[in-house]
Amino acid sequence: MxxxxxxxxxxxxxxxxxxxxxxAQADREPVNSxxxxxxxxRQDARExxxxxxxRLQEFxxxxxxxxxxxxxxxxTLAALEAQADQAEAQxxxxxxxxxxxxxxxxxxxxxxxxxxxxxxxxxxxFGAILQSSLISAQYPGRAEPLLELAExxxxxxxxxxxxxxxxxxxxxxxxxxxxxxxxxxLGLNEGQPVPVTRVGPFNxxxxxxxxxxxxxxxxxxxxxxGYNLTALEQQPPGRLMGAASALLNAEPGEIVAGPVDxxxxxxxxxxxxxxxxxxxxxxxxxxxxxxxxxxxxxxxFGLFRLFSLLMTxxxxxxxxxxxxxxxxxxxxxxxxxxxxxxxxxxxxxxxxIDEAILRETPKLEFGLNFLKLAAGVAPLLGLLGTVTxxxxxxxxxxxxxxxDPRIMAGGISEALVTTVSGLIAAIPLLFIHxxxxxxxxxxxxxxxxxxxxxxxRHAEEKSAG
Amino acid sequence: MDFQGALTSLQEFLxxxxxxxxxxxxxxxxMWAFILExxxxxxxxxxxxxxxxxxxxxARGDHHSWHALAIRxxxxxxxxAKAEQNVELIKTLVAVAPLFGLLGTVTxxxxxxxxxxxxxxxxxxxxxxxxxxxxxxxxxGMVAALSGLLFSNQIERMAKRRVHELADDxxxx
Numbered sequence: 171m172x173x174x175x176x177x178x179x180x181x182x183x184x185x186x187x188x189x190x191x192x193x194a195q196a197d198r199e200p201v202n203s204x205x206x207x208x209x210x211x212r213q214d215a216r217e218x219x220x221x222x223x224x225r226l227q228e229f230x231x232x233x234x235x236x237x238x239x240x241x242x243x244x245x246t247l248a249a250l251e252a253q254a255d256q257a258e259a260q261x262x263x264x265x266x267x268x269x270x271x272x273x274x275x276x277x278x279x280x281x282x283x284x285x286x287x288x289x290x291x292x293x294x295x296f297g298a299i300l301q302s303s304l305i306s307a308q309y310p311g312r313a314e315p316l317l318e319l320a321e322x323x324x325x326x327x328x329x330x331x332x333x334x335x336x337x338x339x340x341x342x343x344x345x346x347x348x349x350x351x352x353x354x355x356l357g358l359n360e361g362q363p364v365p366v367t368r369v370g371p372f373n374x375x376x377x378x379x380x381x382x383x384x385x386x387x388x389x390x391x392x393x394x395x396g397y398n399l400t401a402l403e404q405q406p407p408g409r410l411m412g413a414a415s416a417l418l419n420a421e422p423g424e425i426v427a428g429p430v431d432x433x434x435x436x437x438x439x440x441x442x443x444x445x446x447x448x449x450x451x452x453x454x455x456x457x458x459x460x461x462x463x464x465x466x467x468x469x470x471f472g473l474f475r476l477f478s479l480l481m482t483x484x485x486x487x488x489x490x491x492x493x494x495x496x497x498x499x500x501x502x503x504x505x506x507x508x509x510x511x512x513x514x515x516x517x518x519x520x521x522x523i524d525e526a527i528l529r530e531t532p533k534l535e536f537g538l539n540f541l542k543l544a545a546g547v548a549p550l551l552g553l554l555g556t557v558t559x560x561x562x563x564x565x566x567x568x569x570x571x572x573x574d575p576r577i578m579a580g581g582i583s584e585a586l587v588t589t590v591s592g593l594i595a596a597i598p599l600l601f602i603h604x605x606x607x608x609x610x611x612x613x614x615x616x617x618x619x620x621x622x623x624x625x626x627r628h629a630e631e632k633s634a635g
Numbered sequence: 636m637d638f639q640g641a642l643t644s645l646q647e648f649l650x651x652x653x654x655x656x657x658x659x660x661x662x663x664x665x666m667w668a669f670i671l672e673x674x675x676x677x678x679x680x681x682x683x684x685x686x687x688x689x690x691x692x693x694a695r696g697d698h699h700s701w702h703a704l705a706i707r708x709x710x711x712x713x714x715x716a717k718a719e720q721n722v723e724l725i726k727t728l729v730a731v732a733p734l735f736g737l738l739g740t741v742t743x744x745x746x747x748x749x750x751x752x753x754x755x756x757x758x759x760x761x762x763x764x765x766x767x768x769x770x771x772x773x774x775x776g777m778v779a780a781l782s783g784l785l786f787s788n789q790i791e792r793m794a795k796r797r798v799h800e801l802a803d804d805x806x807x808x
Contacts, residue, residue, distance in 0.1 A: 443753050450745075516701045549734075579752040586745045593738040597731055604727035611723075615712055623709020626702035 294320030381414035454587035457555035468544035472602035545599035552592015559585025652771035655739035736776020743769025
C-alpha cells in the first residue's frame with residue numbers, strides 16, 4: 171500500500187510536469203465549472219490509476235519474466251552441473267580403467283621383460299662360454315649372434331631366442347663327441363687346413379707329420395687372421411704324445427686310452443712354464459756347473475780306467491793259459507821275472523816274484539781312489555749348493571717377507587737342483603768305481619794269489635814234458 | 636687272481652711315484668737277480684767247483700813243495716774269485732738304492748716348488764702329487780736297500796766260510 175501511495179505521489183508529480191501541456195491543451199477546452207474540474211480531476215485520477223495499474227502490471231509481468239528467466243537459468247545450471255558430475259564420474263571411471271589397464275600391461279609386460287632380460291643374460295653368458303670353447307673351432311661364428319643379442323637394446327626376436335637353445339643343445343651334444351675336422355691351425359702347415367681331432371671340449375690334437383696338441387686361441391689378432399687354433403708352444407712330454415698318436419690312429423669306434431684335459435687346455439698350457447732340462451740346470455747356478463764338470467771329467471776318466479782294466483784282465487786270463495810269457499801284460503811280466511831267476515834258490519824266486527807283483531799292483535789301483543773321492547764329493551757339492559740356495563732364500567725372506575712364494579722360488583730351485591745334480595753325478599760314479607774296483611781286485615788277486623801257482627804249474631808241465 | 640687289476644694298481648703306484656720309481660724298480664730287479672744268482676751258485680754250482688779243486692789237489696802226489704803250495708794258493712784263489720763274484724756289485728746296488736730314493740725325494744720337491752711357482756699358491760692339494768713323488772721313492776729306496784742288505788751280508792759271510800772250508804780241506808802234509 172505504501173508502494174502504491176509512493177507511486178501515486180510520483181505519478182501525480184510527474185503528471186504535474188507532464189500535465190502542463192495537457193493543461194495547456196485542456197486549456198483549449200476550458201473548464202467552465204467546478205463540477206467539470208472535479209470530473210476532470212476524477213477522470214485524470216482514473217486515468218492515472220489505470221496508468222499505474224498498467225505499469226504495475228507491467229512491473230509484475232517483468233518480475234515474473236525475470237523469475238522465469240532465473241528459474242530457467244537455474245535449471246540450466248542444474249542440468250549442466252548434472253552433466254559435469256556425469257562427466258567427472260566418467261572421467262574417474264575412465265582413469266580407473268586406464269590405471270587398471272596400465273597395471274595389466276605392466277604385469278604382462280613385466281613377465282616378458284624378465285624373459286627378455288633372462289634371454290639376454292643367457293645369451294651373453296653362453297656366448298662367452300662358446301667364445302672360449304674348443305668346440306667353436308669346429309663350428310666357427312656361433313658365439314657372435316648370442317653376444318649381439320646380449321648387447322642389443324631392442325626386444326629379441328623369436329629366431330634369436332631359438333638360437334640360444336639350439337646352440338646350447340649343439341654344444342651339449344658336441345661335448346660328448348670325439349670328431350676329426352679340417353681346420354687351419356696357426357703355426358702348422360703354413361696356414362693350410364690340417365685334420366684336427368677334438369676330444370669333447372677338453373683338448374684337440376692336430377696331425378701334421380706327428381701329433382701336435384693345439385689350443386683354442388684367445389688372442390684377437392689371431393682370430394682376426396682367421397685362426398681359431400694355435401699349436402702349443404711347448405708340446406707335453408712323451409707319454410702324452412704317445413696317447414695322442416694312439417688317438418689319431420684309432421679306428422672309428424675303437425676305444426683307446428687318450429688324453430683328457432679337464433681344465434680345457436690350461437693344464438697342457440702349463441708345460442710352457444715348466445722349465446726344461448737346460449733351464450733347470452741353469453737354476454742350479456755355479457755349483458751345478460762345478461758338479462757337471464766333475465761328473466764329466468770323472469766319468470771320462472773312470473770309463474777309461476774301466477776299459478784299460480778290462481783289457482788287462484782279459485790279457486791276464488789269456489796269459490794264464492799260455493806258458494810263454496809276454497811283456498805286454500802284468501802276469502807275463504811276473505812270469506818273465508821268474509824266468510830270469512828260476513835256477514836260483516826258492517827264497518830268491520819268491521822275493522823276485524813278490525817284487526814283480528809289487529811293481530804291478532799300484533798300476534791296477536791307479537785312479538780308483540780318485541773315482542771314489544769324486545763319487546763322495548759330488549753329493550757334498552750338492553749339499554753345498556743346497557745350503558747356498560737356502561741362504562739365498564732366507565736372505566730374500568729377510569728382505570721381502572714370506573708373502574709371495576715366488577720370491578723364494580729362485581733360492582729353493584738352486585738348493586734342489588744342486589742336490590739333484592749331486593746325486594745324479596754320484597750314482598754313475600759309484601757304479602763306475604764299483605765295476606773298476608772289482609776288476610782291479612780280480613786282477614790283483616790273480617797276480618798276488620795265482621801268479622806263483624801258474625808259474626809252478628807251467629814249470630811242472632815243462633819238467634814233466 | 637685279477638692280473639689286470641694288479642697291473643693297473645702297479646701302474647698307478649709307479650705313476651704316483653714319478654720317474655725315479657721306475658729306476659728304483661729296475662735297480663731292485665737287477666739287485667735281486669744278482670742275489671738270486673749268488674744263492675743259486677752256493678746252492679747248486681759251488682759244490683762242483685769245490686770238488687774239482689779237491690780232485691786236482693788229491694791227484695797231485697806232491698803236497699808240500701813250493702810248487703805245490705803255490706798251486707794250492709791258486710786253487711783257493713780261483714774258488715774264492717768264483718765265490719765272491721758279484722758280491723761287491725750287490726753291495727754297491729744296496730748302497731745306491733737309498734741314493735735313488737733321495738734323488739726321488741728331491742725331484743719330488745722340485746715338482747712341489749714348480750707347482751708353487753706356477754700357481755703362486757700354497758694350496759696343499761695342488762702340491763700333493765709332488766709330495767707323493769717325494770715320499771714314495773724314498774720309501775721304495777729304503778725298502779729295496781733293506782731287503783738287499785740282509786742278503787748281501789749273508790752272501791758275503793757265506794762266501795768267506797766256503798772258501799775257508801775249502802782251504803781246510805786242501806790239506807798240506
